[in-house]
Amino acid sequence: MKRRAVALIAGYCFLHCPPAAFAQPRVAAQLMDDLTVYELQKDVLLVTHSYPWPGNSLLVRLNRTNWVWADTPCTPEATRLVVKWLYMKYGERIRITEINTGFHIDNLGGNRELLKWKIPTYGSSLTCELLRTKSKKTMAKMIDLLRGPENEKYRDAYRSFVFSPPTNRFDITKIQTLRLGGNTVEIYFPGPTHTFDNVVVYFPDKRVLFGTCMVLAADAKSAGYTGDADLARWPESLRKVAKRFPRAALVVPGHGEPGGPELIEHSIRVVERSRECQE
Numbered sequence: 487m488k489r490r491a492v493a494l495i496a497g498y499c500f501l502h503c504p505p506a507a508f509a510q511p512r513v514a515a516q517l518m519d520d521l522t523v524y525e526l527q528k529d530v531l532l533v534t535h536s537y538p539w540p541g542n543s544l545l546v547r548l549n550r551t552n553w554v555w556a557d558t559p560c561t562p563e564a565t566r567l568v569v570k571w572l573y574m575k576y577g578e579r580i581r582i583t584e585i586n587t588g589f590h591i592d593n594l595g596g597n598r599e600l601l602k603w604k605i606p607t608y609g610s611s612l613t614c615e616l617l618r619t620k621s622k623k624t625m626a627k628m629i630d631l632l633r634g635p636e637n638e639k640y641r642d643a644y645r646s647f648v649f650s651p652p653t654n655r656f657d658i659t660k661i662q663t664l665r666l667g668g669n670t671v672e673i674y675f676p677g678p679t680h681t682f683d684n685v686v687v688y689f690p691d692k693r694v695l696f697g698t699c700m701v702l703a704a705d706a707k708s709a710g711y712t713g714d715a716d717l718a719r720w721p722e723s724l725r726k727v728a729k730r731f732p733r734a735a736l737v738v739p740g741h742g743e744p745g746g747p748e749l750i751e752h753s754i755r756v757v758e759r760s761r762e763c764q765e
C-alpha cells in the first residue's frame with residue numbers, strides 16, 4: 487500500500503510538476519506571436535524570438551541606468567519592439583549595452599536596429615571575421631534546413647539578410663570585463679564549441695551566466711546545428727566555463743529553458759554523445 491502511494495505521488499509529479507525550477511517564468515510582455523519577454527528574476531529578462539527556431543537573448547539590469555543585452559533577437563524588426571518596450575517600461579534615460587556572443591543570426595541579427603538607436607554593440611574581432619568569411623555559407627546551410635511552404639518567408643529573409651558587425655571589437659583571447667556604473671560583466675571565451683567564436687557572458691552580482699549556444703537546455707537531446715562547431719573541443723571548453731564560474735546559479739542556454747549549473751554537465755554529455763555518433 488505504502489509503495490503504491492509513493493508510486494502514485496511519483497506519477498503525479500511526473501505529470502504535473504514542472505521539470506525545472508525556471509520552467510514557468512512570468513511573461514513580462516508578448517510583443518509578437520513569436521517574440522516573448524519573460525521575467526526570470528528581478529532585473530533579469532529572457533527574450534525569446536522564434537525565427538523559426540526559438541532562440542534566447544538575455545537582458546540584465548546592472549544598476550539604475552545600465553542594462554546589458556547578451557545577444558539580440560534574429561531580426562531588426564523584433565529588436566526594435568524589444569528596445570521600444572524597454573524604453574517605455576524603464577524610461578528613456580536607461581542605457582543599453584549589447585554583447586554579441588557569436589556570428590550567427592540568433593546572436594547578432596538585430597545589430598542593424600541597435601545602430602539606429604545608437605546602442606553600442608560589443609563583439610570579438612573573430613566574430614567580425616567569421617561574419618565576413620563564413621556567414622553566407624552558414625545561412626545557405628540553414629536555408630537548406632528550412633523546408634516546406636510554411637518556411638518560405640524565413641528562406642526569403644535568410645537569403646537577403648543584411649548583417650551589421652559589432653561596433654566595438656575586442657580580442658577574443660583576452661578576458662573582457664565591462665564596467666558600467668560600478669557593476670561589472672565578464673565576457674569569456676573558453677575555446678571552440680558550437681562555433682569557433684562563441685563567448686559566454688557572466689553577471690557576477692546576479693550570479694547569472696548566459697551560456698549562449700554552447701550550453702544546451704535540459705531537454706536537448708542533440709547538439710543542435712553543428713555546421714560550424716568543433717565537437718572534439720566543445721566538452722573541454724564547457725569544463726573551463728564550469729570551472730571559471732562556480733558561483734553561477736542561473737544558467738541560460740542559447741535555446742530552450744534556463745536552469746542551473748547542471749546544464750553545463752548535461753551539455754558535455756550530449757555533445758560527447760553526438761561526437762560518438764559521428765565517429
Ligand SMILES: [Zn+2]
Nearest residue numbers: 590592699740
Ligand atoms: Zn543558436
